[in-house]
Amino acid sequence: MFRFWGRAVIFLYTDFGAEGPYLAQVQAVLVAESPSVSVLNLLSNAPAGNPRPAAYLLAALAGTLPSGALVLGVVDPGVGGERLPIVVQAGGHRFVGPDNGLFSRAAARDPGARAWRIDWRPARLSASFHGRDLFAPVAARLAAGVDVPLTEVPLSQLAGSEWPDELSEVVYADVYGNLLTGLRGDGLSDFAVLEAGGRRLRYARTFSAVPAGVAFWYRNSCGLIEIAVNSGSARERLGLGVGAIVRVVGSSA
Amino acid sequence: MFRFWGRAVIFLYTDFGAEGPYLAQVQAVLVAESPSVSVLNLLSNAPAGNPRPAAYLLAALAGTLPSGALVLGVVDPGVGGERLPIVVQAGGHRFVGPDNGLFSRAAARDPGARAWRIDWRPARLSASFHGRDLFAPVAARLAAGVDVPLTEVPLSQLAGSEWPDELSEVVYADVYGNLLTGLRGDGLSDFAVLEAGGRRLRYARTFSAVPAGVAFWYRNSCGLIEIAVNSGSARERLGLGVGAIVRVVGSSA
Amino acid sequence: MFRFWGRAVIFLYTDFGAEGPYLAQVQAVLVAESPSVSVLNLLSNAPAGNPRPAAYLLAALAGTLPSGALVLGVVDPGVGGERLPIVVQAGGHRFVGPDNGLFSRAAARDPGARAWRIDWRPARLSASFHGRDLFAPVAARLAAGVDVPLTEVPLSQLAGSEWPDELSEVVYADVYGNLLTGLRGDGLSDFAVLEAGGRRLRYARTFSAVPAGVAFWYRNSCGLIEIAVNSGSARERLGLGVGAIVRVVGSSA
Numbered sequence: 001m002f003r004f005w006g007r008a009v010i011f012l013y014t015d016f017g018a019e020g021p022y023l024a025q026v027q028a029v030l031v032a033e034s035p036s037v038s039v040l041n042l043l044s045n046a047p048a049g050n051p052r053p054a055a056y057l058l059a060a061l062a063g064t065l066p067s068g069a070l071v072l073g074v075v076d077p078g079v080g081g082e083r084l085p086i087v088v089q090a091g092g093h094r095f096v097g098p099d100n101g102l103f104s105r106a107a108a109r110d111p112g113a114r115a116w117r118i119d120w121r122p123a124r125l126s127a128s129f130h131g132r133d134l135f136a137p138v139a140a141r142l143a144a145g146v147d148v149p150l151t152e153v154p155l156s157q158l159a160g161s162e163w164p165d166e167l168s169e170v171v172y173a174d175v176y177g178n179l180l181t182g183l184r185g186d187g188l189s190d191f192a193v194l195e196a197g198g199r200r201l202r203y204a205r206t207f208s209a210v211p212a213g214v215a216f217w218y219r220n221s222c223g224l225i226e227i228a229v230n231s232g233s234a235r236e237r238l239g240l241g242v243g244a245i246v247r248v249v250g251s252s253a
Numbered sequence: 254m255f256r257f258w259g260r261a262v263i264f265l266y267t268d269f270g271a272e273g274p275y276l277a278q279v280q281a282v283l284v285a286e287s288p289s290v291s292v293l294n295l296l297s298n299a300p301a302g303n304p305r306p307a308a309y310l311l312a313a314l315a316g317t318l319p320s321g322a323l324v325l326g327v328v329d330p331g332v333g334g335e336r337l338p339i340v341v342q343a344g345g346h347r348f349v350g351p352d353n354g355l356f357s358r359a360a361a362r363d364p365g366a367r368a369w370r371i372d373w374r375p376a377r378l379s380a381s382f383h384g385r386d387l388f389a390p391v392a393a394r395l396a397a398g399v400d401v402p403l404t405e406v407p408l409s410q411l412a413g414s415e416w417p418d419e420l421s422e423v424v425y426a427d428v429y430g431n432l433l434t435g436l437r438g439d440g441l442s443d444f445a446v447l448e449a450g451g452r453r454l455r456y457a458r459t460f461s462a463v464p465a466g467v468a469f470w471y472r473n474s475c476g477l478i479e480i481a482v483n484s485g486s487a488r489e490r491l492g493l494g495v496g497a498i499v500r501v502v503g504s505s506a
Numbered sequence: 507m508f509r510f511w512g513r514a515v516i517f518l519y520t521d522f523g524a525e526g527p528y529l530a531q532v533q534a535v536l537v538a539e540s541p542s543v544s545v546l547n548l549l550s551n552a553p554a555g556n557p558r559p560a561a562y563l564l565a566a567l568a569g570t571l572p573s574g575a576l577v578l579g580v581v582d583p584g585v586g587g588e589r590l591p592i593v594v595q596a597g598g599h600r601f602v603g604p605d606n607g608l609f610s611r612a613a614a615r616d617p618g619a620r621a622w623r624i625d626w627r628p629a630r631l632s633a634s635f636h637g638r639d640l641f642a643p644v645a646a647r648l649a650a651g652v653d654v655p656l657t658e659v660p661l662s663q664l665a666g667s668e669w670p671d672e673l674s675e676v677v678y679a680d681v682y683g684n685l686l687t688g689l690r691g692d693g694l695s696d697f698a699v700l701e702a703g704g705r706r707l708r709y710a711r712t713f714s715a716v717p718a719g720v721a722f723w724y725r726n727s728c729g730l731i732e733i734a735v736n737s738g739s740a741r742e743r744l745g746l747g748v749g750a751i752v753r754v755v756g757s758s759a
Contacts, residue, residue, distance in 0.1 A: 009537065011530065017428030018271040018524040019298035021310075021475070024264065025317055027293050031262065032319055040533050045525035048429055049484060061527055064638075066538055077484065080459030127459040129474035132317075175523030176554055206586030206633040221635035222527070231555060231583065270681030271524040272551035274567055274728070277517065280546050284515065285572055301682055302737060330737065333712030380712040382727035385570075 008034060008143040011042040011065060013058055013073040014131065018044045025132045026072070033140030042071065046172075047242045049077035051102040053171035055160060056182035059105035060222040062093055072139040073097035074131035085118040085134055086158065087142070087150060096139045098130070101160025108165065115158055116150035170196075170227075170244040177233025180226050181246045185219030188248065192217075195249040196227055197238040207231075261287060261396040264295040264318060266311055266326040267384065271297045278385045279325070286393030295324065299425075300495045302330035304355040306424035308413060309435035312358035313475040315346055325392040326350035327384035338371040338387055339411065340395070340403060349392045351383070354413025361418065368411055369403035423449075423480075423497040430486025433479050434499045438472030441501065445470075448502040449480055450491040460484075514540060514649040517548040517571060519564055519579040520637065524550045531638045532578070539646030548577065552678075553748045555583035557608040559677035561666060562688035565611035566728040568599055578645040579603035580637035591624040591640055592664065593648070593656060602645045604636070607666025614671060621664055622656035676702075676733075676750040683739025686732050687752045691725030694754065698723075701755040702733060703744040713737075 010030055016022035018041065027039050042061060046054040054075045062071065069092075076083075076098045088095040088103040090113035095103040099117075107113040118138055125133045141148050155161060167182025174180065179196070194201040194217050204216040212231040215238065220226035227234045227246070235241060263283055269275035271294065280292050295314060299307040307328045315324065322345075329336075329351045341348040341356040343366035348356040352370075360366040371391055378386045394401050408414060420435025427433065432449070447454040447470050457469040465484040468491065473479040480487045480499070488494060516536055522528035524547065533545050548567060552560040560581045568577065575598075582589075582604045594601040594609040596619035601609040605623075613619040624644055631639045647654050661667060673688025680686065685702070700707040700723050710722040718737035721744065726732040733740045733752070741747060 009534075011534075015428070019294075019296070020427050021296045021314055022427075024293045024295045025314075025474075028262075028264075028317075028319065031291065031293070038537065040530045040537070041525075042530045043525070043527045057527075061531075064531055064534075066534060078461055081461035126474040128471070132474065174526050174528075175521070208584055208587035218634070221531075221632040221638065268681070272549070273680050274549045274563075275680075277546045277548045278567075278570055278727075281515075281517075281570075281572060284544065284546070331714055334714035379727040381724070385727065 008036070009038045009040060009069065010139055010143055011040050011069055011071045012044070013042045013046060013061075013071055014044050015046040015048040015054070015075045016044050016131075022129070022131065025129070026074075026136045029132055029136035030140045033137055034144040037140065037143055046075045049075065050242070051075045051077070051098075051100045052160070052163065053167070053169065053182065053242050055102050055105040055163070056167050056171045057180060058102065059109055060224045062091055062106050064222050065093060067092040069093045070139060070143055071095045072131075072135055073102050074135060075102055076100065076130060079130050080127040083159070085130065085138070086153070087116045087118060087138070089114045094142065096135050096142065099159050101158075101163060104158055104160030104163055107155055107158065108161070113155060114152065115155050116152050119149040119151055168246050170240055170242050170246060173235045173241055176228075177235035178226055178228045179234045179238070179240055179244070180220065180224050183225040183246065185223050185225055188225060189251070191251045192248055193250045194225070194227070194246055196244060196246045197240045199238060200249065201227060261290045262322065263290055263292050263392055263396055264322055264324045265292060265297070266295045266299060266314075266324055267297050268299040268301040268307070268328045269297050269384075275382070275384065278382070279327075279389045282385055282389035283393045286390055287397040290393065290396055299328045302328065303495070304328045304330070304353045305413070305416065306420070306422065306435065306495050308355050308358040308416070309420050309424045310433060311355065312362055313477045315344055315359050317475050318346060320345040322346045323392060323396055324348045325384075325388055326355050327388060328355055329353065329383060332383050333380040336412070338383065338391070339406070340369045340371060340391070342367045347395065349388050349395065352412050354411075354416060357411055357413030357416055360408055360411065361414070366408055367405065368408050369405050372402035372404055421499050423493055423495050423499060426488045426494055429481075430488035431479055431481045432487045432491070432493055432497070433473065433477050436478040436499065438476050438478055441478060442504070444504045445501055446503045447478070447480070447499055449497060449499045450493045452491060453502065454480060514543045515575065516543055516545050516645055516649055517575055517577045518545060518550070519548045519552060519567075519577055520550050521552040521554040521560070521581045522550050522637075528635070528637065531635070532580075532642045535638055535642035536646045539643055540650040543646065543649055552581045555581065556748070557581045557583070557604075557606045558666070558669065559673070559675065559688065559748050561608050561611040561669070562673045562677045563686060564608065565615055566730045568597055568612050570728050571599060573598040575599045576645060576649055577601045578637075578641055579608050580641060581608055582606065582636060585636050586633040589665070591636065591644070592659070593622045593624060593644070595620045600648065602641050602648065605665050607664075607669060610664055610666030610669055613661055613664065614667070619661060620658065621661050622658050625655035625657055674752050676746055676748050676752060679741045679747055683741035684732055684734045685740045685744070685746055685750070686726065686730050689731040689752065691729050691731055694731060695757065697757045698754055699756045700731070700733070700752055702750060702752045703746045705744060706755065707733060
């Protein structure tokens with residue numbers, strides 16, 4: 001377990017929103033179960049109920065976290081149904097949450113990744129909020145070094161294990177209207193031309209390298225290809241959102 | 254005072270929003286006044302300036318908090334006017350905030366509930382932000398075990414004491430578009446049929462028990478009747494928001 | 507460095523939004539670099555990419571912070587370009603962030619204010635997220651009392667040093683739809699009449715002093731002139747947002 005100066009830190013990656021009642025209920029469980037745990041909200045507006053784009057964004061953001069980070073990931077539209085609760089170890093991090101593909105992309109990027117089914121169940125388990133009732137207590141116990149009953153499962157059995165390595169789609173629109181894609185920045189040359197929403201987009205290193213109002217693509221700070229407009233919103237300008245197709249159409253070299 | 258591992262925890266229940274400048278000003282006072290207090294945002298988008306629906310939601314959410322929790326509740330449209338500042342003890346928790354009904358439903362559910370008028374005033378009291386100037390210092394002192402001048406008042410004198418035990422209305426719409434009502438889950442059988450926005454709604458145990466796109470009602474994770482649509486937004490589908498009437502119209506048994 | 511009971515507190519003032527992935531990446535750096543630092547989100551929806559109105563709001567909010575506060579301010583549309591990273595000391599606080607005017611109004615209000623160019627650079631500096639890669643490590647080191655290479659620069663060389671002392675515009679719209687202006691509350695008498703959006707607005711001490719639905723101006727809890735509507739949204743009623751002109755047109759005395 002990674003610790004900042006002796007304090008365990010748990011990163012929450014959810015579609016709960018920042019304002020509603022769900023984050024605090026999870027945090028209250030974490031704080032109650034684990035002495036001096038700290039909780040950081042890595043993301044609280046993951047694509048709602050949509051683990052596929054959320055998985056590509058999480059795999060990228062995990063690369064910005066300190067080694068040994070514990071991530072509690074809850075984008076869980078199948079809660080109360082048949083999907084399993086799992087723990088995944090990949091890239092030097094641990095992930096706790098539902099087996100719906102959310103952690104599959106982080107796992108796919110580490111040849112040494114491992115996964116476990118969670119066999120523990122709480123005394124009281126609601127039908128609709130396993131983030132609070134099941135995943136949070138498990139994360140708190142892992143953070144505190146307490147044993148949790150786990151059974152290892154092959155990664156190939158996990159949901160999402162067949163998803164492509166990169167996703168040629170918008171996976172997240174940020175607060176500025178920038179469009180993050182599921183394409184990795186290190187896979188394209190500066191001369192690549194993208195097409196999205198009927199527009200062709202060229203590379204720029206940063207916003208201020210193009211005139212105000214111009215759309216471009218760049219490698220963002222978590223390593224993904226991102227579509228942006230200097231001093232504007234790519235989401236509004238291109239009329240695109242999560243799920244929109246992004247294609248590499250050529251090279252300007 | 255409940256403490257998680259020696260740290261006092263204060264839960265904030267407000268209509269301040271998560272992004273604006275009001276939460277941090279309250280938190281800064283709490284942290285400055287009370288050594289090693291922790292603050293969790295239980296809710297920051299309570300129905301704005303509307304303590305009645307907020308009271309039903311708070312009473313339900315309080316049931317999910319650890320025993321001994323201290324709640325700083327600020328939905329305070331009458332700030333700067335005549336309403337009193339109060340402390341309420343109910344259900345094993347303490348509540349600090351305005352006497353406008355916000356705590357009345359939590360109080361009504363505990364036959365042993367008690368209430369006090371806050372007689373203390375700060376040296377500087379703004380006309381529009383008692384959450385920061387009055388309620389936060391009082392909450393911090395209670396959390397730290399410091400005496401605050403209080404005068405007990407009968408619960409029957411509190412605003413909202415005459416409100417009904419349950420409210421047949423939508424009291425909150427969450428980030429997914431689920432509609433939380435002021436009806437308690439344990440008061441209805443699985444065969445009850447609800448009507449809201451001209452639609453009849455049947456019970457399902459959880460989202461995945463109905464086809465995508467179907468509206469239903471279920472008992473949510475804080476014990477309230479909630480109207481939802483699998484893989485969709487009940488708020489958008491039914492066109493309803495806070496204040497919309499929900500009726501029990503029959504039984505499908 | 508101001509400390510609450512021995513813990514360093516850093517206030518974040520950003521346009522990152524509360525839900526996206528940017529705040530947590532900054533917080534993770536702060537927590538990793540500085541033992542037992544606490545982080546409070548002073549504001550996370552500053553006018554996006556618009557340091558001028560953000561500067562007037564920050565100068566006012568700084569007045570509500572405890573003496574010695576450290577503010578990490580990131581409204582940084584020019585990131586990756588030529589603008590310098592700076593530290594400003596003013597009003598008993600320290601500010602770390604970009605030299606684009608964001609701290610200029612806080613500096614202008616303190617005759618003893620000083621400023622420094624940050625000469626340190628991290629081993630890895632992304633083109634688009636200096637908040638995480640440059641400003642956060644510097645803030646953490648200052649909080650921890652670690653030396654950071656700095657070169658003092660004259661305040662007159664800072665961006666925004668020529669901006670007016672007050673701004674006759676809306677600088678922020680809060681969650682209730684109240685319109686905060688760049689005008690100081692202590693500069694106007696109660697008899698002043700404002701004009702905004704074609705309407706004349708008179709003073710009231712607080713919301714409950716006017717009938718529901720009536721627009722008025724008042725001195726808000728951080729010392730600015732604010733336009734509000736009792737039980738309503740001034741933003742919607744007047745159709746105004748950030749940048750709208752506010753004029754003092756006369757006196758009702």
